[in-house]
Amino acid sequence: MDRNHLLAMLRDMLRARAFEEAAAQSYAQGDIAGFLHLYPGEEAVAVGVLHASEPGDYIVSTYREHVHALVRGIPARALMAELFGKKTGVSSGLGGSMHLFDRERRFLGGYAIVGETFPIALGAAYAVAYRRLPEAVICFFGDGAVNQGTFHESLNMAALWKLPIFFVCENNHYQIGTEIHRHSALTDVYKRACAYGIPAEQVDGMDVLAVHGAAQRALDRVRSGDGPQFLELTTYRYRGHSMADPGTYRPAAELKAYEAADPIAAAIHEFSFQYPSGQLPQDCLQRFTEHCCTAGQVDEAAIARLRQEVQAEMDDARQFAKESPAPSLEDAWAALTRNHRLEILMEGVGA
Numbered sequence: 001m002d003r004n005h006l007l008a009m010l011r012d013m014l015r016a017r018a019f020e021e022a023a024a025q026s027y028a029q030g031d032i033a034g035f036l037h038l039y040p041g042e043e044a045v046a047v048g049v050l051h052a053s054e055p056g057d058y059i060v061s062t063y064r065e066h067v068h069a070l071v072r073g074i075p076a077r078a079l080m081a082e083l084f085g086k087k088t089g090v091s092s093g094l095g096g097s098m099h100l101f102d103r104e105r106r107f108l109g110g111y112a113i114v115g116e117t118f119p120i121a122l123g124a125a126y127a128v129a130y131r132r133l134p135e136a137v138i139c140f141f142g143d144g145a146v147n148q149g150t151f152h153e154s155l156n157m158a159a160l161w162k163l164p165i166f167f168v169c170e171n172n173h174y175q176i177g178t179e180i181h182r183h184s185a186l187t188d189v190y191k192r193a194c195a196y197g198i199p200a201e202q203v204d205g206m207d208v209l210a211v212h213g214a215a216q217r218a219l220d221r222v223r224s225g226d227g228p229q230f231l232e233l234t235t236y237r238y239r240g241h242s243m244a245d246p247g248t249y250r251p252a253a254e255l256k257a258y259e260a261a262d263p264i265a266a267a268i269h270e271f272s273f274q275y276p277s278g279q280l281p282q283d284c285l286q287r288f289t290e291h292c293c294t295a296g297q298v299d300e301a302a303i304a305r306l307r308q309e310v311q312a313e314m315d316d317a318r319q320f321a322k323e324s325p326a327p328s329l330e331d332a333w334a335a336l337t338r339n340h341r342l343e344i345l346m347e348g349v350g351a
C-alpha cells in the first residue's frame with residue numbers, strides 16, 4: 001500500500017475517534033437527545049473495509065453507523081448536525097443518529113432494527129445484479145444480528161441468486177450486555193456462512209491492514225461475479241452499548257486489556273479464562289500509528305499534527321451543528337409527502 005493511502009486510512013481512523021468523542025461530549029451537554037451508539041475501538045473495521053470500496057458501491061449499516069458514514073465521505077458537519085436534529089443534517093434533522101442516509105454517496109442508511117440491514121442490502125444487490133453492473137453492496141451488522149431470521153433468509157437468497165453482497169460482521173462480542181457465548185450457539189460467526197455455501201473468513205478486526213486486505217479480496221470476488229462473500233471481523237467497543245449504558249456488565253480488566261496499547265501480559269493471563277476468544281488485541285488506532293511510525297511512513301510530530309487537524313474539524317462540526325436551525329413542522333410535513341416514487345421512476349427512464 002502506498003504512503004498516501006496509508007496516511008488517508010490513519011487520518012480516517014483519527015477522524016472516526018474524534019467524531020465519536022465529540023458526539024459523546026455533545027450528548028453529555030444535552031445537545032444530542034435519544035439513543036447514541038458509539039464506535040470507539042471498532043474503527044479498523046469501518047476504515048479497513050470502506051477504504052477497499054469504490055464510489056459505485058452501496059453501503060447499508062446499523063444504528064452504530066456514524067463512522068461508516070464519515071469514512072464514506074459524508075462531511076462531519078452534516079453528520080453532527082443530524083445527531084443534533086438540525087435542518088442542515090444529512091437527513092435534514094429528521095432521522096437522527098440511527099438514520100443517516102445519503103443517496104448521492106450510496107449510503108443507504110442507518111437502521112435501528114437489528115437484522116433490518118440484510119433484506120435492504122439484498123434488494124439493493126438484486127437491483128445491481130439485474131442491471132449487470134460491477135458494483136457491490138456492503139452490508140454491516142453486529143454479532144447480535146446473526147440469530148435473526150432475516151440473516152438466514154437473506155444469506156440463502158443472496159447465495160441462491162449469486163448476488164453482489166459483501167456481508168461484514170462486526171463481532172464486538174456483545175449484544176448490548178449479553179456476551180456472544182451467551183447469545184450464540186456458534187461463536188465463530190463466519191462458520192454460519194458455510195450453511196449457504198458463501199465463502200467466509202474471520203479476521204482480526206483490530207488490525208486495519210488485515211481488514212483492508214481481506215475486504216479487498218472479498219470485494220474483488222464480488223465484482224467478478226462470484227456472488228456473496230462474508231467477513232467476520234473480531235473487534236471490541238470501549239464504551240457501553242449506547243450513551244445510556246454504563247457498560248458495567250463487562251469486567252474492568254477486559255476493557256482495560258483491550259484499551260491497552262501493550263496489553264499487560266500478567267493481567268491478560270490472570271483473566272484469560274474469561275475470554276472465549278483467547279488472544280486479546282491492541283487498540284486498533286495505537287497499533288496502526290505504531291505500525292506507520294515503525295515503517296518510517298510518519299513520525300510522532302506528523303501524527304500530532306494530524307490529531308490537531310481532525311480535532312479542529314470536529315470542533316467546527318459541533319459549532320456548525322449547534323448554530324444550525326432546527327427543522328420546522330412544515331419541513332417535516334414536506335419530507336413526509338414528497339413524491340419519491342415519481343423521482344425514482346423519472347430516474348429509471350433517464351429523465
Ligand SMILES: Cc1ncc(C[n+]2csc(CCOP(=O)(O)OP(=O)(O)O)c2C)c(N)n1
Nearest residue numbers: 064112113114142143144145172174175176
Ligand atoms: C429486532 C430488534 N430486537 C431488539 C432490538 C434491541 N437492540 C438494539 S441493539 C441490540 C443489540 C445488537 O447487538 P449487535 O448486533 O451485536 O450490535 P452492536 O450493538 O454490538 O454493534 C438489540 C438487541 C432491536 N433494535 N431490534
Ligand SMILES: [Mg+2]
Nearest residue numbers: 142143174175
Ligand atoms: Mg455486538
